[in-house]
Amino acid sequence: MLRMSTLFLRTLRDDPADAEVVSHRLLVRAGYVRRAAPGIYTWLPLGWQVLRNVERVVREEMDRAGAQEVHFPALLPREPYEATGRWTEYGDNLFRLQDRRGGDYLLGPTHEEMFTLLVKDLYSSYKDLPLSLYQIQNKYRDEARPRAGILRGREFVMKDSYSFDVDDAGLQASYDAHRVAYQRIFDRLGLDYVIVSAVSGAMGGSASEEFLAPTGSGEDTFVRCTSCDYAANTEAVRVPVPDALDPAATGPAHVEDTPGTPTIASLVELLQERFPRTGRAWTAADTLKNVVVMLVAPDGTRTPLVVGVPGDREVDLKRLEANVAPAEVEAFTEDDFTRHPALVRGYIGPRALGEESASGIRYLVDPRVVTGTAWVTGADEPGKHVIDLVAGRDFTPDGTVEAAEVREGDPCPVDGAPLTIARGIEIGHIFQLGRKYADALELKVLDQNGKQVVVTMGSYGVGVSRAVAAIAEQRADGIGLVWPREIAPAExxxxxxxxxxxxxxxxxxxxxxxxxxxxxxxxxxxxxxxxxxxxxxxxxxxxxxxxxxxxxxxxxxxxxxxxxxxxxxxxxxxxxxxxxxxxxxx
Amino acid sequence: MLRMSTLFLRTLRDDPADAEVVSHRLLVRAGYVRRAAPGIYTWLPLGWQVLRNVERVVREEMDRAGAQEVHFPALLPREPYEATGRWTEYGDNLFRLQDRRGGDYLLGPTHEEMFTLLVKDLYSSYKDLPLSLYQIQNKYRDEARPRAGILRGREFVMKDSYSFDVDDAGLQASYDAHRVAYQRIFDRLGLDYVIVSAVSGAMGGSASEEFLAPTGSGEDTFVRCTSCDYAANTEAVRVPVPDALDPAATGPAHVEDTPGTPTIASLVELLQERFPRTGRAWTAADTLKNVVVMLVAPDGTRTPLVVGVPGDREVDLKRLEANVAPAEVEAFTEDDFTRHPALVRGYIGPRALGEESASGIRYLVDPRVVTGTAWVTGADEPGKHVIDLVAGRDFTPDGTVEAAEVREGDPCPVDGAPLTIARGIEIGHIFQLGRKYADALELKVLDQNGKQVVVTMGSYGVGVSRAVAAIAEQRADGIGLVWPREIAPAExxxxxxxxxxxxxxxxxxxxxxxxxxxxxxxxxxxxxxxxxxxxxxxxxxxxxxxxxxxxxxxxxxxxxxxxxxxxxxxxxxxxxxxxxxxxxxx
Structure with a gap:
């Protein structure tokens, strides 16, 4: 029995000054957590009970799914992370330190390397597989902008698990078992959630889904089809690719003076006035907007990238970044323009870029820019645009990239029905890693024919402390927190x-x-x-x-x-x- | 039900190469733990079960004692530790790191500062006290010599608790409650243990006891009286102080040539030959051995210290270090001797040292060196000793220090009966901190009279992961581990x-x-x-x-x-x- 007379608790009347979201405000005011440093929180007695209740549910469902619990250190040696490249790839997000002898260590953000090496250490035969291991543990990420209390902290509790299989079918089975376990976990936690397709990002690997808890304060944006069951993180949305057109169907490209057109709208107005088309007015979607950014690789190398999207859409930097990971995206500066004279600010033209150009500057376009499509775009000279520039005829990009903003009502890539957009908190992530880590760290077993095969892996995470915030976020009302019975500190x-x-x-x-x-x-x-x-x-x-x-x-x-x-x-x-x-x- | 057919386990036939002690050998061979880096271990499924069972016992007994569980981050900001001086005092034992903004952080070795600040943050009245808070958590110490597997790791699990009281009687009650809870814990864990007096070391504070699990591989040495219930860590043993003698009872000191006496034994032989006494032969105990060491303060300041002990005993560096903490003791080098010509190697005389000397070198003596005792000791010149040098008459030390080795059969400070010596593993420590941390961090409450008073604190620790090793150590036999039923992974x-x-x-x-x-x-x-x-x-x-x-x-x-x-x-x-x-x- 808990007693208010002795419970270590002070409820607060005022919201904490730095609190932006409901869960943060209420968890602090109700004395569940307290800030120790930016993005670093102390669990007070009631909060600790809730966290332990969530842990119990996670543990029970992982055990039920046949996963075995282990516990790795949080303080890890550099070498395994060096071997997979993550020591560098994680960039500033990794907390690094040295011990008294100058040895390099890190605080574990996730443990793919360590699990891979442990299994390599102990197991050697297909007979030992399948195997799923998990831990519930403090994780560390030096977030650039720790925010929202325990929703995105720099020290947080995560359940991470890893599956080891001898072949793809085994991986699929392990992945499916985790998917079911996660559904049970989030159901028991009383969370409303959506399973969405996700991009793999810095983790490498192929199939990947996220469990998002819809709430206005979520950091992730996702789409759902209004007709079929398609759902995806906007980062992972694949634009339906139209069929290629006949490049010869369009007349030759011609460069025109286009004075006083600093915006797409003013350009469209000028086109409409000076180059009217029969039957079809010019729109922003006829223009090709080329946006230049600086890609910063984990090792610090900086490379310009030009992204071409239809002029009626913005470049979504989060989508772009997710699709160029582990590189990060930075703004292209005045100095950068000086250093790259091929890029004429405001008039970047695709002819100066891409595969066949001499500039050497990488050019990726929206998947809608298929062969034969004609565009109005910059002519690489101030005050001039080129009209009827045809993809695949007049320019050849280096490839495509999903970087254009996704909009409410965009067509579903599966059935073309309109998509809706909402925000959510990522509470779980399941991931077919494949052989990336096993290859890097040489995790092989003997198969039935006595042949060495590389093991295929999955990686799966539940944000345990984040789930506490997500539950608070989804269920709180105007007057306070509302816990489901199994999770509440008291019933x-x-x-x-x-x-x-x-x-x-x-x-x-x-x-x-x-x-x-x-x-x-x-x-x-x-x-x-x-x-x-x-x-x-x-x-x-x-x-x-x-x-x-x-x-x-x-x-x-x-x-x-x-x-x-x-x-x-x-x-x-x-x-x-x-x-x-x-x-x-x- | 656990099944050997699927359990993530490989038992090993061979001992790990670096294993010195039984628990380390067996826990690795039986697949309970596995080394991830020096002093940093991974818990495999069976080991993790054992650790969690120990945690459960600790948690149940702390709850029963009325302590409330919270959970602090392991990654902590520098400032509170700076305020108490521990940022520096911990020296190389502290893992320090910087975040992406250059802010200084540490990995918590213990959490006195954080608990003090938290209580200060929430509480303000004597009515809120007494209060005991605890956590079970990963702790970090960058040990110079991590050894013995999980017995002395660099990342380890500890239960630390802290009591907050308005007065000394309250502190005593909180301390006693912890003492009882610890007895219950170690009883339930099936550990054989001894409660011994301890020195407070770097923690500051006064009364302090350790729970030691006797075993030959223990790092701590402790004494027990063969007659009364006195027991103490050798570091904390207080030598019975003899009564002072009349300084005039001894003739004047005289310097003598003592060639060829490089050792105490050769000096005693020469004394016996050249200066025979009637009725009483010379022994090593008549000589005063002055040993010079370098004290290194946490801020790096180096100061020579001369320690004088009866010639029949060695200086016990561990005892010395415990009693000069937080300073560390280093050897006095050739260069150091050159820099301090007052110290004549092999012939250091007390007259050149201490309070009234001009050398400025600090001189501490064994408590047996009371006023009126006469000694043979170095004469500050090569090849010469001084005889009948009387303490308090011919030299005045700066004070006493407990640094002489303690020996089996030494008299008990309580009743004089012979002491026995044994080794043990420190599994618990209870500690009356007093007001050191509350003073440094200004933790005050209003007392019954509306007056601000500084809170008095206790600090209490159980080595949770170390207890696993201690149980293994005490109970293992020639063929393997032997777990008590409550702690075993399976019954x-x-x-x-x-x-x-x-x-x-x-x-x-x-x-x-x-x-x-x-x-x-x-x-x-x-x-x-x-x-x-x-x-x-x-x-x-x-x-x-x-x-x-x-x-x-x-x-x-x-x-x-x-x-x-x-x-x-x-x-x-x-x-x-x-x-x-x-x-x-x-």
């Missing part, structure tokens, strides 16, 4: 109000009886605290059931409130424990 | 031997039945593995009870072995689960 919050000793002893007795029947209770046994303050605290703390022992006691009744709905029930003092149990059983 | 290890399907299904059925009755089982269901290998594995892994299902099955019997004693029992297959339960119940 029943008993509030004794008034000054009457009888009230306090009745509340105490009820708490004892509920505890003896296996319910976890929090008893507000504080003397000299007003009922108003106690109710406010109970609402803020968010136990799913609140029992008020107070004025009604004289009439032999207690009030039971359901925190989520506000619904109230009167129950007789006589047999109250049984009645409360009945209500909880629903 | 019953069922070994199915032979090729007969009936054997495997009987074993399986028994395992299921025992599990359904709440027993944790490990089933060796491997096919094609010889009985000898299975028995060897079972002995190595160390579950407390081993049930053999094999040849006897035809006659309707199973064999139940007690791992610790080797005792064997035959039980009927019919009702075997009940019989096993009966045996386990003792």
């Amino acid at each position: 029943v919050h008993i509030v004794a109000t008034g000054k009457d000793d009888a009230v306090f002893s009745a509340a105490e007795e009820l708490a004892r009886e509920l505890e003896s029947r296996g319910l976890r209770t929090l008893l507000d046994d504080r003397r000299g605290v007003s009922p108003g303050v106690k109710f406010k605290d109970a609402e803020l703390l968010g136990m799913p059931w609140i029992v008020v022992v107070g004025k009604g006691l004289a009439d032999g009744v207690l009030e039971v409130r359901e925190r989520a709905t506000g619904e109230k029930h009167e129950v007789a003092v006589e047999g109250a424990a049984q009645a409360v149990l009945g209500l909880l059983a629903g | 019953v290890h069922i070994v199915a031997t032979g090729k007969d399907d009936a054997v495997f299904s009987a074993a399986e059925e028994l395992a299921r039945e025992l599990e359904s009755r709440g027993l944790r089982t490990l089933l060796d269901d491997r096919r094609g593995v010889s009985p000898g290998v299975k028995f060897k594995d079972a002995e190595l892994l160390g579950m407390p009870w081993i049930v053999v299902v094999g040849k006897g099955l035809a006659d309707g019997v199973l064999e139940v072995r007690e791992r610790a004693t080797g005792e064997k029992h035959e039980v009927a297959v019919e009702g075997a689960a009940q019989a096993v339960l009966g045996l386990l119940a003792g």
Whole structure:
């Protein structure tokens, strides 16, 4: 039994100054967590209970799925991460340190390398596989912008697991088993979630899905088809590629003076005025916008990249970055333009770029820029544009890239129906790594024919501390937190109000009886605290059931409130424990 | 139910090359832990179970004692540790790092500062106290010589707790409550332990006791009185101080040529020959040996220190270091002697040192060197000693220090009876910190009279991962590990031997039945593995009870072995689960 009289807790009236999202505000105000440094939090007693409850659910479902729990150190030697390139690729996100002898160490962001080496160390035959291992552990990432409390911290708790199989079919089975386990986990945590296709990013590998908890404060944006079950992180959305056209169907490209057209809109206006087309007005979608950025590789190498997208869309830097990872994207500066005279600011033309050009500058276009499509675009000279520049005839890009913004109503790549867009928190990620790590670290086993084969791996993560924030975020209301029963620090919050000793002893007795029947209770046994303050605290703390022992006691009744709905029930003092149990059983 | 057929485990025949102690050898060979880097270990499935079982016991007893669990980050900001001086004092033992913005961080060795600040943050009145908080967490110390596997690692699991009281009586009560909780914990863990007085070392504060698990491989040495209940870490042993003597009772000091006396023994021989005394032969205990060392303060400042001990004892550097902490002790080099000509190597005389000398060199003596005692010692000139040099008359030390070796048979400081000496592993430490941290970080509360008072604190630690090693160390035998039932990964290890399907299904059925009755089982269901290998594995892994299902099955019997004693029992297959339960119940 928890007691408000002794619980290490101070609820706060005011929101923390740096809190942007609901979960952050409420978890701090309700005394669940407290900031120790930017992006680094201390778990206070109630928060720690919630975190441990989430851990328990995760552990039970991973065990049920046949995964075995181990525990790696958080402080890891450099060498394995050097072997896979991640020591460098992680860039500033990696916390690095040296020990007293000058040896290089890191604080583990994820443990692919360590698991791979451990299995290599112990196992050597196909008979040992399949194998799934997991751990629940503190992870470290030196986020550039730690934000939103425990939603994106620099030290956080993650369940990471890894599967090891001898072939692709085995990997698929391990992946599917994790997918089912994750569905069970998030169902039990009372989270609303969507499974979306994801890009693999810095991890390498192929198939990958994310579990997103939809909420306005989520950092991820995802699309869902209004007709089929397609759902994807916007980073992973694949634009439907149109059929190629006949390049000869368009007349020759011609360069024109286009003074006073600093924007796409002004360019379209000029085209409409000076080069009207029959039957079809010029639109921004007829123009090809070439945006130049600087790619920064993990080793610091900087290379210009020009991205061409239809002029009616912006370049989505997050989508771009996800698709050029592990490189990062930086703005192209004044100095950069000076250093690359082939790039005429505002008039970058594709003819100066790409495969066949002499500039050597890489040029990637939106997948809609297929062979035979004609574009109005910069002519590599200030004040001039080129019209009817045909892809595959007048210019050849180095390839395509998914970088154009995705918009509500865009066609679904599966069935063409309109997409909707929403935001969500990434609470889980499942990932077919394939052989990237096993290759780099030489994890092989003997197959049935005695031949050495490289093991294929999956990597799977649940954001355990983040799930706490996601639950808070999705379920909180205007007055406080609302925990699902399995996750709450206590299932029943008993509030004794008034000054009457009888009230306090009745509340105490009820708490004892509920505890003896296996319910976890929090008893507000504080003397000299007003009922108003106690109710406010109970609402803020968010136990799913609140029992008020107070004025009604004289009439032999207690009030039971359901925190989520506000619904109230009167129950007789006589047999109250049984009645409360009945209500909880629903 | 755990199954040997799928358990992520490889038992090893050979000891790891770097293993010095039994627990290290066996925990690695039995597949409980595996080295990831020097002093940094991975917990494999069986080891992780054991660690979690120990954690559970610790948690239950801390909760029972009324302490509340929280969880701090391991990655901590520099500032609080700067405020208390520990950022510097910890020297090379602290893992330090910088984040991407150049902010200084450390990996927490213990969390006094953070707890103090948290309580200061939330609490402000005597009414909020007493308070005890704890956490079970990864701790980090960059040990100079990580050794003995998980016995002394650089990343390790510790339960640390902190008590907060308004006055000394409160602190004593909190301290006593922890003492009782620790006794319960170590009793439940099946550890043999001794509670000994300890020095406070770098932690500051006053009363302090250690829980040591006696074992030959322990890093700590402790004494016990053969008559009373006095027990102390040798570092903390206080030498009984004799009464002062009359300085005038001894004739004047006289310097003598003492050629050819490079050792105490040769000096005693020369004294005996050239200056025989009536009634009492010269012994090494008549000489005063002055040993010079270099003290290195945490900020790097180096100061010579001369320690004077009776010539029949060595200086115990560990005792010396414990009593000059946080300074460290280094050897005095050739160069150092050149820089300090007052110190004549081999002939350091106390007259050149201490309070009244001009050398400025600090001189601390053994507590037995009381006023009026006469000594033979160096005369600050090569080849000369001074005889009848009387303490308090001919020289005045700067103070005393406990640095002389403690020997088996030395008198108990309480009752004078002989002391015995043994070695042990420090598994717990309880500590009255007092107001050191509260003062440094200004943790004050209002007392009953509305006056601000500084809070007094205790700090208490249990080496959770070290306890796993200590249990292994104390209980292992020649053939493997032996776990107590509550801590074992499984309570019953069922070994199915032979090729007969009936054997495997009987074993399986028994395992299921025992599990359904709440027993944790490990089933060796491997096919094609010889009985000898299975028995060897079972002995190595160390579950407390081993049930053999094999040849006897035809006659309707199973064999139940007690791992610790080797005792064997035959039980009927019919009702075997009940019989096993009966045996386990003792």
